Amino acid sequence: MAFIDIAGIDKRFGNFKALSGIELAIEEREFVTFLGPSGCGKTTMLRTLAGFLTPDKGSIHVGGRLLSSAQAVVPPEHRRMGMVFQNYAVWPHMSVFENVAFGLRLLKVDRTEVSERVSRVLDAVGLSGLEKRHPGQLSGGQQQRVALARSLVVEPSILLLDEPLSNLDAKLRERMRTELKTLQRRTGITFIYVTHDQAEAMALSDRIVVFNQGTVQQVGTPRDVYERPANIFVADFMGLVNKVPGTLVERQGASARVRIGEQTIEACTSEGIDPRGAIVVAIRPEAIRLGDAAPVAGSNVLAGRLVESTFLGNIVDHQIDVGGSLMRVQGDRQQTFEPGANVNLIVPITECVAMQGDMSQ
Amino acid sequence: MQAAASAPGADPAHGRPATSKISFQGLVLGFAVALLLFLVGYPLLWLILGALGVPQSLGFEHLQRAFARPQNYAALINTLQLALGTGVMSVLIGVPLAWATSRTNMPLRYLVHALVALSYIMPPYLTALAYIFLLGPEAGHFNRLLQGLFGFESGPLNIFTMPGVIFVIGIHVFAFTYFLTYSALKSVDASLEESAQVLGAKRWQTTLRINLPLVAPAITGGALLSAIDSLALFGPQAIIGTPAQIVFLPTRIYATIGSYPPRWAEASALSLVLVLLTVAGLALQRGYLERRSYITVSGKGVRTQLLDLGPARWLLLAFCMTVVFFSAIAPVGTLTINAFSKSWTDPLSFSNLTLEHFRSALFEDQVAVRGIINSFKLATSAAAIAVLIGAAVAYLDLRTNVRGRRLLDYLAILPLGLPGTVMAVGILLAFIRLPIPIYGTIWILLAAYVARFIPLATRSANATFRQIDPSLEEAGRITGASWFHAIRRILMPLSRPGLLVAFLLVFIPAFGELSATILLYTGGTETIAIAIYRLNDLGQLEVVSALAVFTIVVVLTLAALVNWLSGSSWSSSETPAVRG
Numbered sequence: 001m002a003f004i005d006i007a008g009i010d011k012r013f014g015n016f017k018a019l020s021g022i023e024l025a026i027e028e029r030e031f032v033t034f035l036g037p038s039g040c041g042k043t044t045m046l047r048t049l050a051g052f053l054t055p056d057k058g059s060i061h062v063g064g065r066l067l068s069s070a071q072a073v074v075p076p077e078h079r080r081m082g083m084v085f086q087n088y089a090v091w092p093h094m095s096v097f098e099n100v101a102f103g104l105r106l107l108k109v110d111r112t113e114v115s116e117r118v119s120r121v122l123d124a125v126g127l128s129g130l131e132k133r134h135p136g137q138l139s140g141g142q143q144q145r146v147a148l149a150r151s152l153v154v155e156p157s158i159l160l161l162d163e164p165l166s167n168l169d170a171k172l173r174e175r176m177r178t179e180l181k182t183l184q185r186r187t188g189i190t191f192i193y194v195t196h197d198q199a200e201a202m203a204l205s206d207r208i209v210v211f212n213q214g215t216v217q218q219v220g221t222p223r224d225v226y227e228r229p230a231n232i233f234v235a236d237f238m239g240l241v242n243k244v245p246g247t248l249v250e251r252q253g254a255s256a257r258v259r260i261g262e263q264t265i266e267a268c269t270s271e272g273i274d275p276r277g278a279i280v281v282a283i284r285p286e287a288i289r290l291g292d293a294a295p296v297a298g299s300n301v302l303a304g305r306l307v308e309s310t311f312l313g314n315i316v317d318h319q320i321d322v323g324g325s326l327m328r329v330q331g332d333r334q335q336t337f338e339p340g341a342n343v344n345l346i347v348p349i350t351e352c353v354a355m356q357g358d359m360s361q
Numbered sequence: 362m363q364a365a366a367s368a369p370g371a372d373p374a375h376g377r378p379a380t381s382k383i384s385f386q387g388l389v390l391g392f393a394v395a396l397l398l399f400l401v402g403y404p405l406l407w408l409i410l411g412a413l414g415v416p417q418s419l420g421f422e423h424l425q426r427a428f429a430r431p432q433n434y435a436a437l438i439n440t441l442q443l444a445l446g447t448g449v450m451s452v453l454i455g456v457p458l459a460w461a462t463s464r465t466n467m468p469l470r471y472l473v474h475a476l477v478a479l480s481y482i483m484p485p486y487l488t489a490l491a492y493i494f495l496l497g498p499e500a501g502h503f504n505r506l507l508q509g510l511f512g513f514e515s516g517p518l519n520i521f522t523m524p525g526v527i528f529v530i531g532i533h534v535f536a537f538t539y540f541l542t543y544s545a546l547k548s549v550d551a552s553l554e555e556s557a558q559v560l561g562a563k564r565w566q567t568t569l570r571i572n573l574p575l576v577a578p579a580i581t582g583g584a585l586l587s588a589i590d591s592l593a594l595f596g597p598q599a600i601i602g603t604p605a606q607i608v609f610l611p612t613r614i615y616a617t618i619g620s621y622p623p624r625w626a627e628a629s630a631l632s633l634v635l636v637l638l639t640v641a642g643l644a645l646q647r648g649y650l651e652r653r654s655y656i657t658v659s660g661k662g663v664r665t666q667l668l669d670l671g672p673a674r675w676l677l678l679a680f681c682m683t684v685v686f687f688s689a690i691a692p693v694g695t696l697t698i699n700a701f702s703k704s705w706t707d708p709l710s711f712s713n714l715t716l717e718h719f720r721s722a723l724f725e726d727q728v729a730v731r732g733i734i735n736s737f738k739l740a741t742s743a744a745a746i747a748v749l750i751g752a753a754v755a756y757l758d759l760r761t762n763v764r765g766r767r768l769l770d771y772l773a774i775l776p777l778g779l780p781g782t783v784m785a786v787g788i789l790l791a792f793i794r795l796p797i798p799i800y801g802t803i804w805i806l807l808a809a810y811v812a813r814f815i816p817l818a819t820r821s822a823n824a825t826f827r828q829i830d831p832s833l834e835e836a837g838r839i840t841g842a843s844w845f846h847a848i849r850r851i852l853m854p855l856s857r858p859g860l861l862v863a864f865l866l867v868f869i870p871a872f873g874e875l876s877a878t879i880l881l882y883t884g885g886t887e888t889i890a891i892a893i894y895r896l897n898d899l900g901q902l903e904v905v906s907a908l909a910v911f912t913i914v915v916v917l918t919l920a921a922l923v924n925w926l927s928g929s930s931w932s933s934s935e936t937p938a939v940r941g
Contacts, residue, residue, distance in 0.1 A: 013762075050839055076838040083839040089832035093854045102850075103840035150840060160839075 001064060003028040003190065004049075004158070008058035011044055011214075018044040019214045022058070028157075031184050031191045033201040036211035037237070042194045045211070046160050049192065050083055051076040062158070077106075079158075082151025082189075086163040088143040090135040096122070096146050097131040103154040121153040124183070141172045152187070159184075161193045165200065177203055198238050202226065210234050226284075230270055231355055235282040242283045242327045245357060256354050261323020265300040267352035278357035285330040287351035290318070290343050300352060302345040306337045320345065386844045390761075393753030394769060396746070400812045401772055404787030408636075411629030411790045427630035436613035437634065439523070439602075440592055443609060444638075446527035447534050448588035454531075454684050455538030455587075456580055461681050463546040464572065466667045467674045473681045474543075480688035481536035482920050484873040486596025486890065487909045489529050490897060491692035493600070494699060494906075496520035500706050502695060521605035529601055530591045532688035537590060538583030545579035546572060551666040564668055578649045585646040589639055593780030595876030596890075600897065610635045611782040611876060618786070618880060629790060632783040639778050693913060699906035718907035726901075729908055731885070732892030735803065736872050739888065743810035744818070744867035748860055750811070751818030755826050760834075770819070777816035781876030784813050789880065803886045809877045814867040821866055825859025826852075858926055865923045872919075873912050 002025035009022040019041045026032050034042035047053045049060060051073055060068040067074045091099055100118045109117070122128050125145040135143055144164060151159055161180075165173045181204055184191045195201055201208050202222040210217040210225060210233075218230040229235035232243060249257040249264060256269040258281055267281050304322040311333065318329040320343060329345065337343060414423045427433050458477065462470040480488070495503050496518050504516025511517075519525065549572055557567045595611040602609055608616070610631055617628045670677060699705040703715045722729045754773045757766045776784060788809045792799050799805050829852065837847035853860075875890035882891050889912055896905045 050835075052835060052838075075844070076835070077841045077843055079839070081839055083836065085832040085836060087830060087832055089830065089836040091833060091836070091851060091855075102837070102842075106841040106846070147836070150836070154841065 001061060002026060003030075003063060004192075005061040006045075006049070006058070007060075009045070009048060009055045009060070010057035011041075011048060011053060011055050017214050019048070019055075022216055024209060024216065024219070026190065026192070028190055029188045031181070031193065031204060031206045033193045033195060033205040033208050034211055035195060035198060035201040035208050035237070036217075037196055040211040041214040042196075042209075042211045043162060044214075046162055046192065046194050050081060050160055051079050080154075080156055081158045081160055082154065082156035083160040084144070084147045084151055084162065084164045086166055088135075088140070088147045088167075090138075090143045090146045090150075092135050094134075095131065096127065096133050096135070096138070099135070099146055100149045100153050103150065107154065117153055118149075121149045124152070125149045125179075140168055141176065144168065144176065148183075152183075152189075156189065158190045158192065161191065163195055164193075166195070166197070173200075180204065202238075210237065212237075227351070228268075228270070228353060229282060229355070232280060232282070232357070235353070235355070240285050240328065240330075242285060243357075244281045244283060244322070244325055244327065246279050246281055246354075248279045248354070255349070258352075258354050260302070261325070263302055263323060265302065265347075265352060266349045267300075267354040268350060269354040270356075279354055280357035282353045282355060283327070283347055283351060285317075285328045286315075287347060288327075288329045289346045290320075290329060290331050290335060290337070291346060296346065298349055300347045300349060302347070304343055304345055306339055306341045306343050308339055309337060384844070390753050390757055390763075393750045394757070397750050397754065397769065397773060397815070400750075400808055401776055401815060404784070404791040404812060405775070407790040408629055408632055408783065408787035411625060411786070412633040414626055423626040424630045424633070427627045428634075430627075432608060433613060433627070433631060436608045436610050436631070439607055440610045440635075440638070442523065443527060443530065443598075444588040444592055444642075446524075447531040447591040448584040450527065450531035451535035451538040451587035452580060452584050455535040455583060456542050457677075458681055458684060459539050459542035459546060460568075460572075461677050463543050464568070464665065464668055465674060465677065466669050467677050467681070469678060469682075473678075473685055476685035476689045477536055477539050478920075479693070479917070480532060480685065481540075482869075482916055483533070483689070483692065483913060484596070484875070484890070484916070485530065485533040485594050486600055486875050486893070487696065487873075487913065488533055488688075488692045489597035489600040490893070490905065490909060491695050492520050492525075492529050494695045494705060494902070495691060496525065520601055523605075523607055525605070526597065526601045526607060529597050530594055531587075532684075533594070533597075534587040534590045535688070537586040538580060541579045541583035541586070542576055545576035547665060549575050549665070551664045554666055568668065582646045582649040585642050585649065589642040589646070589778070592635065592638060592642075593782070593876065595780070595782050595879065596894075599879075600894075610638075611780060614782050614786060615879060618789070625790065628786050632786045635780055635783055636778075639780065643778050696906045696909045696913070699903055700910045702903065705902055705906070718903040719911075722904050722907040722911065726892075726896070726904060728887050728895060729889075729892045729904065732887045732889040732908075733911070735806075735886060736889040739803065739806055739810055740868045740871040742807055743814065743871045744864045746807075746811045747815045747818035747867045748822065748863045750815055751820075751822040751863060752826075752856075752860065754819050755823040758823065759826050760831055770823075773819040774816045776813050779813070781809075781813055781874065781878075782880065785809055785877035785880035788812065788877075801883045801886075805881050806878060806886060806888070809881055810867075810871045810874060813874070813877060814871055817866045817870070818863045821863035822856075822860060825856045825863070828859075829855050862923055862926050865919050865926075869916055869919050869923075872915060 004024070004026040006022055006024040009019055011019040022045060034045060036042045044053065048055055048068060051068065054073045055068055055070055057070055059066060062079070067079060091102075094102070097118055100121060101114050104114045104117060118131070119128065122131065125148050127142065127145050127149065130138070130142065135146065138146065147164070165176055168176060177200060180191075193204060205222055207219060208222055208225050209219050212233050218225055218234045220228070225234060226238045229238060235241045235243070244260055246258040246260040249259050251257075251269060254268055256267050257264055258267050258279055260281065265281070302322050304320040304327065307319040307321050307326065309319075310317045314333070315330045316333050316335070318331055318337070320327050320329055322345065327345070412424060414420055428437070458473065461467045462474045493501070495501050498504065498516045498519040498521065501516055501518070501520070504518055507513055507517050508515075520529065553575070554567045554571055557571050558564070562570065593611065595615070598609045598612050599615070603612060614628050614631045614635070617624045617631065698709055700718055701715065702709065702713050703717070704713070707713050723733065724730065751773065754769055757763050758770045788805060789800070792805055792808065799808065833855070834847045834851050837851045838844070842850065873890050874888065875894065878888050878891055879894065882888065887895070889908060893905050893908050893912070896908070
């Protein structure tokens with residue numbers, strides 16, 4: 001059994017199915033991100049893990065110990081987890097020191113050790129010297145550091161983070177992102193991080209769990225989830241993607257031949273693809289090279305006609321008509337074409353992912 | 362706190378069992394809910410059963426028989442006249458005042474605003490009492506003044522008439538219309554007026570065609586609230602109406618229960634009619650206030666434009682000062698002067714001054730002293746219990762998803778629309794049958810006060826908890842605090858000012874409560890209001906005035922404390938939100 005074992009979790013709020021059949025295994029020291037749009041169930045899953053919500057079905061084990069089931073839930077205070085909230089949730093009636101010392105005092109740690117450990121953790125998050133301040137006198141970034149220090153000081157085995165950076169401005173967000181990652185590597189605490197920002201998820205995580213409509217869509221490393229999306233929803237959510245409709249011609253294991261308009265290309269495919277259903281080939285705009293070079297081994301070549309180019313500074317965004325459907329290509333800014341020009345799109349086979357097309361998302 | 366038994370699957374290494382669903386939390390909240398059901402739900406049930414003739418019979422014949430009596434029918438007609446009269450009066454004086462203090466450059470706006478607040482805070486039976494001194498047909502100060510000025514043979518004005526009752530109640534309840542109109546006018550952004558002016562409208566046209574229609578729902582809503590409140594004011598109805606032999610529903614209910622033997626079924630039938638009138642009025646009022654949606658309430662501060670009235674502003678000030686003179690200055694003033702005068706009919710002079718009445722009111726008169734002690738005891742305990750229940754109801758509503766919490770919230774707000782007389786009838790019917798010997802003791806008064814004023818505590822606690830983000834408590838839990846510890850160390854310190862306001866909001870009306878007390882007190886359990894009422898009947902008017910002044914001072918001091926704690930003026934009661 002994995003360190004954290006989530007099995008068959010269902011949770012409803014009235015008629016709304018917030019979670020259904022969640023299965024997850026998370027290892028110790030992992031940095032795992034729950035990613036998805038708002039209302040997808042990621043925060044519900046985190047709060048169930050924290051013990052704030054009772055699942056309707058299923059179980060959660062941590063370190064072999066049953067923490068949650070529909071019958072009984074170990075209350076949050078007995079889970080030895082830490083949690084950082086989106087709105088910081090720093091107690092406004094306590095000083096920075098009192099905020100951080102709160103958990104230690106509950107553990108009946110003696111006075112000298114409390115002040116030692118508090119100053120050590122405040123040092124680690126860069127808040128030394130602010131012990132006496134009250135939260136009202138701190139910036140958003142500083143408050144978030146207090147929240148972090150407060151959770152870390154009790155040395156939890158698991159730290160839950162609920163969109164901790166979303167209230168910070170862009171620059172600070174990027175800096176805190178780096179700090180969080182360093183902190184996780186250094187402490188070895190298992191981080192479970194909730195966000196709706198795919199860039200944040202990719203920058204931070206060992207593994208990403210993509211949620212949608214209360215179900216897990218895909219679990220994998222950032223590269224897996226970006227390059228080999230399990231379905232159209234994941235492909236779309238992780239970044240800009242061309243979804244080219246086609247029909248399956250033949251399939252052998254993980255590779256397939258797909259007909260797009262008049263042309264046929266090779267693609268890789270996810271498991272469980274239904275040959276009778278509509279097929280979509282997902283291709284990232286930056287994976288396509290434009291040119292008239294001869295076909296390279298391991299690449300598809302598609303003929304198209306350039307419709308429009310937009311200069312965006314670091315890249316040029318091209319709209320290209322391929323067999324009646326419009327594709328976007330992010331090209332080199334040195335390479336220019338006239339509208340109406342015939343161009344070849346060169347795409348590595350590994351960048352063409354064939355998937356079921358008739359999914360509602 | 363972890364009272365639950367060891368559950369299967371608990372890891373002995375951690376030594377902590379999974380909790381079952383019954384907990385300390387459940388016990389605390391459950392107790393509060395049980396108290397609410399017992400104090401509010403149970404009496405209300407009996408009120409309805411009583412009107413239908415239970416336990417003797419079941420049906421509508423009691424209702425029919427009640428209104429076959431001409432006295433009851435007259436009481437109904439009088440009550441409707443009273444409501445209509447005060448509703449109209451509240452618009453006639455409340456709207457111009459609200460406009461003057463919110464949108465014009467009239468001088469002394471804040472003084473006028475504060476004096477309207479004073480006329481609202483003052484217990485209405487004290488206003489009524491003051492007007493016996495001011496407009497009594499023989500010796501009333503105003504009547505004697507008019508006699509002196511114009512040579513009338515007898516006093517030209519008589520308070521002991523239907524217009525007199527409407528006047529005395531109207532100068533109290535117009536505050537509803539005033540405050541609702543005031544805050545509506547304050548929330549009309551200047552850009553709405555400026556748009557009209559850009560199109561060529563003059564300032565007075567803007568006022569009539571933009572401002573007034575925008576706040577019309579607030580005016581109607583306020584007038585309805587004023588009318589509903591006037592239905593329930595037993596004190597002035599009895600103090601002015603009863604000597605004039607004008608009977609209203611509350612005073613009629615009092616008479617039916619006071620008769621021998623008490624006519625319970627008739628009293629509950631009348632109560633039910635009074636409740637129906639109130640409920641109908643409140644439903645109508647809610648409908649009007651919902652249409653307020655076209656007043657644009659945005660998060661941003663509203664910019665208001667003050668109308669420059671020129672010399673006319675002095676005329677408007679004269680009107681406003683006249684209104685507040687009659688509603689606040691004259692009643693408070695006359696009671697104060699009486700309390701310090703050897704004889705109230707003698708003119709004010711240095712030789713006529715005395716502290717004698719205060720000595721007898723506060724130290725000597727047995728009923729008065731007992732009343733003061735009882736009122737302090739009752740108001741303190743009622744406020745404490747109401748805050749406890751109110752906080753539990755608000756907590757259940759905002760922090761849990763317990764089934765039925767909405768219904769509970771509704772039950773805790775319901776007594777707001779119930780006249781004190783009706784609440785007392787319900788409590789009498791319900792508790793007279795209980796084996797607990799509570800009837801005829803001070804406990805029945807405590808039960809009635811808690812039941813009557815629980816909505817004030819609940820609303821206040823609800824507003825307080827709403828401003829404290831739940832994640833603050835959750836952060837405590839996940840850091841290792843039990844439910845009780847998180848409540849004690851996080852929720853309570855953060856909500857203390859708000860809950861203190863809730864306590865005072867119950868204490869203030871409970872301290873001077875009359876309409877329920879009059880039906881429930883017995884010898885030994887008199888309150889300050891009963892002392893005033895009874896000493897007034899005995900004609901000890903100077904002692905009554907001293908007690909009245911004492912009551913006003915207590916109530917005003919606490920109201921000022923509420924105002925200071927809320928850190929804002931009467932119009933805007935928002936306190937800064939506590940966020941994590």
